[in-house]
Amino acid sequence: MASTRGKMRLGPTEAGRVLLLGTVFFGLAAQLVPAFGVVSALVVVMLTVLIVGFILRPRIAMTAHLPDHVVAGQDTQFRYTIRNVARVPAYDLSLRFADLPAAIEHVAGPDPIGRLAPGESTEVVATMRARRRGKHPVPLPICESSFPFNLLRFSSVRKDREALTVLPVFYRLRLHLSRLTAESRHGLSGSAGQAEVSPEYAGNRPFLPGDSPRRIDTRAWARLSVPATKQYHNDSDSHVGLVLDTRIGADGKRPGADEIPELEAAVSLSASIAFTIQRHCLIDWLLAGPELHEFATWPRTMRVDRVHEALATVEAAESYDLNRMTDALLSRFHRISQVIFVLLRSDKTYSDLLDLAVAARCHCTSYLVVASDLEGPRHDAVRTGPWTLIPVGTAEDILAGRVGPL
Template identity: 25%
Template sequence: MRERWPLTLRGTGALALAVIALFVAQRAAIPELLYFGVLMLTLVLCAAASALVVRATGEVVRSAAPEVVEVGGLAEVQLSVRVSTALPTLPGRWSDALPAGLDGRADGAFPASASTLRRTGASVRLRYEVRGAVRGIHPVGPLRVSTTDPFGLIRRRFAVGAASAVTVAPTIVELAPLPSSTGEAGGTRQSSALQLGQGADNLVARPYAPGDSMRRIHWRATAHRDTLMVRQEEQESSPAATVVLDRALSRWSPAAAEGPGRDRAFETAVSVCVSAVARLVHEGYTVDVIDSDGELLADPVDGGEDAEARGLAASFATLRARPDGPSRRIVPASASALVGPVVVVTGRLDPDDLLALRAAAPRSPLAVLLTVADDDAARNVRSATGWHATALAPGGDVARAWDDATRPEDARVGA
């Protein structure tokens, strides 16, 4: 009720005094009270007219640091506000509209503003903190300002600027390094000799062979070895890894297809996926992220590019489950030929799925299967598939599940 009532406490008091003064002046025939009542009533009416006729406008520039906040992470939202109004205003309050996907308190005191008829209004700096609650791209705003007329009698409420988008990405959990045996099987950055003009410019020398161009002679190596040497380039190549995120709706709750944050199990799976990508990229792998039907979910992430891994997480802010394909595969058919690390993240599994997984187990020394579900089939996945497998409850400890699936003593079951 108070929000709808346009008068402030002072304005309400002035209106009450005007009514009482007019009533008493009429009954008691006191001219002074009549003048006072008319004056107070006129003052309130003029203030109301100014609020209706003189509109305040403005603009706001809103920024968040960091630009992308993870679920559970904090971001500081900064606002630069400029208000244009013909009449000066008294100090008031401001509030920024926050969606359900962000938690925080976005309100505070708004300073008084002068008339901008003759000069441009000064910029007002505001800030507040938000916590990412639900994955997605969430609109923040518009900014709403509540202030009063110069006499403090009438509330003036107006919106400033439009809404801005804040991206909430899935949480990247820091995972333990891969076991050393994985690196010995191709899990470290490797080098291969290639023809001139390919790869990175890491030059090595080799003996001259008939047909080599004279422009490729390595004079320093020739002088050192007393035999004609030519330059040969060596290319650094990153080993490949694959992360599969099974988005088939049959593995998840129907709510997972409606939008981010609707299915807790699917949200955990997305976090597992981006966390695994971040770990593999950090260790030098170039990572392909694909769906269970083989579709690329993002461009390959180059090894060592941690910023690209965070960019991948941001691109997954709106990822959701999809209808099942005809094959209902958990792992693409090409996965069995992969020799680099393979990480598969899926949900509910039935007995037929477990049999299919055994047949599709890759030749990779690190074939990890993480199921996010709370049913018995998920609990039995380790002994039924032949993968380095473990189950994770929705909202469970991702780092612990990763440790459980990748620890060196876990021999591939059934191999």
């Protein structure tokens, strides 16, 4: 949310440009043919517009109500509260979206405001569309008035910007996952596939939005003076780690292109997997390229949002070395039951990591984004040692949602 009062800016409308050109034309013509009366009338009109428009220029306080995040490719509504802080009414107000980032498109709205009395507020809605994932700075729109006669624009401008998180495209997949849990691997009791069975107290953590009020520890709250939530280990929860390959070679980058389709498809597939498994599994961490994002302290209902937010800012890398993270990942493999890999190509970088996960008794599933120029069968699973590599489809198929059962 952002609130602003801007500086005045003056500019002609289309009708104003015509009138100014007409004034210049008649002024030049008056040098040859007596037309002083016409020129004087045009000058008087422009002076009247300038004086009246300056007196009634908009003095507006604007507050933006942007969503926490939006999904790439979908239309969303931006809401703005406009309040007239002047002592005189404001007429013929409209919002103009200038300097928007290339990833944000203004689709429609808002409707013009005919009159806004002193101290009066109103809310307007604009429809916007985010073209690409990421975090994009969105400037406040310019509030301008063309009163009177729609010849000049008197506007209120401020350079404030607010960051908007655009999530990658995701959808529900027809996905089959093993119901093997971390506890059942080690011989502990628990019925897989059933939630909230035999919860075991694990400690407290600060209360977060989305937590159930029933799990507030009142004693800890009284002791710490801040709300605290009880945490439980659940025998039936399957703990999952996501691994995303972000390596794009020099040949994968297209000159002048803002996006790399293969990477966008891998990110979209990862987001779709997280969205699909959220009811059955707890996503503990995401390894996106060399960056490790952890979600174990977040409540179940918020983990998929955190995963999507992390995926929104994933960048391509030409290469990286995961050997330095082996020890950290190995300790995490022993605390989860499944690891899901989304790969752009299969080679030693991730095959070694897969072997480590299998050695830690994790159930591993690997999905491959198929190159568009690959010849031959694309959807046959390939058995490589103790794990299976499943080709999903081309980048175009994944981004369009044309993914079959996995």
